[in-house]
Amino acid sequence: xxxxxxxxxxxxxxxxxxxxxxxxxxxxxxxxxxxxxxxxxxxxxxxxxxxxxxxxxxxxxxxxxxxxxxxxxxxxxxxxxxxxxxxxxxxxxxxxxxxxxxxxxxxxxxxxxxxxxxxxxxxxxxxxxxxxxxxxxxxxxxxxxxxxxxxxxxxxxxxxxxxxxxxxxxxxxxxxxxxxxxxxxxxxxxxxxxxxxxxxxxxxxxxxxxxxxxxxxxxxxxxxxxx
Amino acid sequence: xxxxxxxxxxxxxxxxxxxxxxxxxxxxxxxxxxxxxxxxxxxxxxxxxxxxxxxxxxxxxxxxxxxxxxxxxxxxxxxxxxxxxxxxxxxxxxxxxxxxxxxxxxxxxxxxxxxxxxxxxxxxxxxxxxxxxxxxxxxxxxxxxxxxxxxxxxxxxxxxxxxxxxxxxxxxxxx
Numbered sequence: 509x510x511x512x513x514x515x516x517x518x519x520x521x522x523x524x525x526x527x528x529x530x531x532x533x534x535x536x537x538x539x540x541x542x543x544x545x546x547x548x549x550x551x552x553x554x555x556x557x558x559x560x561x562x563x564x565x566x567x568x569x570x571x572x573x574x575x576x577x578x579x580x581x582x583x584x585x586x587x588x589x590x591x592x593x594x595x596x597x598x599x600x601x602x603x604x605x606x607x608x609x610x611x612x613x614x615x616x617x618x619x620x621x622x623x624x625x626x627x628x629x630x631x632x633x634x635x636x637x638x639x640x641x642x643x644x645x646x647x648x649x650x651x652x653x654x655x656x657x658x659x660x661x662x663x664x665x666x667x668x669x670x671x672x673x674x675x676x677x678x679x680x681x682x683x684x685x686x687x688x689x690x691x692x693x694x695x696x697x698x699x700x701x702x703x704x705x706x707x708x709x710x711x712x713x714x715x716x717x718x719x720x721x722x723x724x725x726x727x728x729x730x731x732x733x734x735x
Numbered sequence: 736x737x738x739x740x741x742x743x744x745x746x747x748x749x750x751x752x753x754x755x756x757x758x759x760x761x762x763x764x765x766x767x768x769x770x771x772x773x774x775x776x777x778x779x780x781x782x783x784x785x786x787x788x789x790x791x792x793x794x795x796x797x798x799x800x801x802x803x804x805x806x807x808x809x810x811x812x813x814x815x816x817x818x819x820x821x822x823x824x825x826x827x828x829x830x831x832x833x834x835x836x837x838x839x840x841x842x843x844x845x846x847x848x849x850x851x852x853x854x855x856x857x858x859x860x861x862x863x864x865x866x867x868x869x870x871x872x873x874x875x876x877x878x879x880x881x882x883x884x885x886x887x888x889x890x891x892x893x894x895x896x897x898x899x900x901x902x903x904x905x906x907x908x909x910x
Contacts, residue, residue, distance in 0.1 A: 519749045526760040533767030537774065544778035551785040558792040565799035572806050572813065579812040586819045590826070626829075629822055642852075646840055653833045658823065660831040666855040673852075682826055687818050690811055693803055697813060704820045711823060 564696045571697050578700065582708055588656045589711045591683045594621075595657035596632045598717050599681040602655045603636065605718065610648040612640030626682075634659075634679045642673040649675065656714035657681055830859030838886045839864075839909065845877045850902070862887075862909040869902040881909070 516524075591598070596619040607614040617636040638645055645666070652661050663678040691697075700708065749757070803810065835857045846852050846866050850873055854865040868874045881890050888910050895905040 519753055522749055522757055523753070523760075526757040526764065530760055530764035530767055533764055533771050537767060537771050540771065540775055540778070544774070544782070548778065548781055548785065551782065551789060555785060555789050555792060558789060558796055562792060562796050562799065565796060565803060568810075569799060569802055569806070572803065572809050575813045575816075576806065576809040579809060579816055583812050583816055586816055586823070590819050590823055626822075626825055629826065642843075646836065649836055650833055653831060658826055660826075660829050661833050661836075662831065662859065664832050664836060664855070664857040666852065666857070668852045680829075684819070684822050687814065690814055693800055697810065698817075700817070700820075703824060704817065707820050707824050707827065710827075711820075 561694055564694060568697045571699055575697075575700070578708075582712055585656070585712050585714070585716065586708065588716060589658050589714055591657055592686045593683055594630070594632055595681045595683045596634060598657055599634060599655070599659050599679070602657075602659075602715070602717050603634070603652070603679075606651050606655065606715070607638060607648060610640070610644050610651065612638050612644050612648050614638050629682050629684050631680050631682045634681060635677065636679075637674060637676050639669075639674045640672050642668070645673045645675050649677065651715070652677075652679060654713070654715055656711075656716050657683065658711075658714070832857045832859050835859065835862050838862075842877065842880055842884070845873065845880065853904075860910065862907075864907040864909065865905070866907075867898075867901045867904050871903075874903050874905070881907070 588598075600617055600619065603617070604614055615637050617634065620633045620635075621630075638648055640648070649661055649664060652659055659679050659681040661677060662680050665676040667674050839855075839857065839862050843852065843855065843864075846868060850866065850868040850870075852864070852866050854863070856863040866877075868877065878892070881887075884890075889908075891908040893906045893908050895903060897903055
């Protein structure tokens, strides 16, 4: 049998007994609700971020597979057109080769480094003289714009002499350092733009330098100091 | 006939209005507890499902990353290719003297022996011609063709002189 407390009345006791569960439930609702919602939104944010990453990576992978073919076909051409080291020697070699093919004489070839006015692009100046018939000299000068590495004729001084035409030419050739930073793996990659594709197709038509790998004339002796 | 008997001692009795209020409070308490249980269960379920989804997504992302890492060389090559192409586009806009050479070539072709081209200086912005032209007809033909041409902005005949041996000596500045 319930005994009445000495300190509180029955009404107060019953009020406390009824109100306490409600108060506890409300507090739990608020505390757990706040904590749970923050945790859920945290996980939802993570899911959204991961979904974005997944989309980017999927697109990137697909694009990489497509671009890989382009790089394999044209990559070499582009890197020859704009190498990462001073291109003077290759250009001089190209000029001499073109001169032989055009049937003109090349003399006084000089190369000098020059300050580039273009950001991130280095340039070198090449001066030389050519001698031949006027038509052949003109044809040769035009060919210079079509050789790789990219070269520009910036000045032509032409005089006519007995037996032919002499042209003193000033050609600029370019090279650029390799990029210092590669973007993060989760950074999206874009397809080649129309302008880039057009540039690529133009660059692909440049006359490539001819490199010859010399094979050893005789078989290599595996024991050079032996019997 | 049933008789309502209240055997509780008067000190244990609560008033009728308080009794109904307490009833409402108890009912609200039950509803709040039920809501809490439902919310807790719902949140736990949602949290667990979300965690599983996140783990699955993360494993897919990791697999993709591994695939892309396997193609790291290709990615670097693409990046380099794009870098080079952007710079080549800048270079393509660089002025070259060849454009002016191609423009002046058909006019220069009119100066042929015995007339001579003493000097021809071509830059991306200007063409300077010094020539000795033997006959009046060649000179007229050459100057007329330049005058009627729309290939150049300006053609300035800076000097002309006549010498009985070499013919007409002229200097032209073309832009």
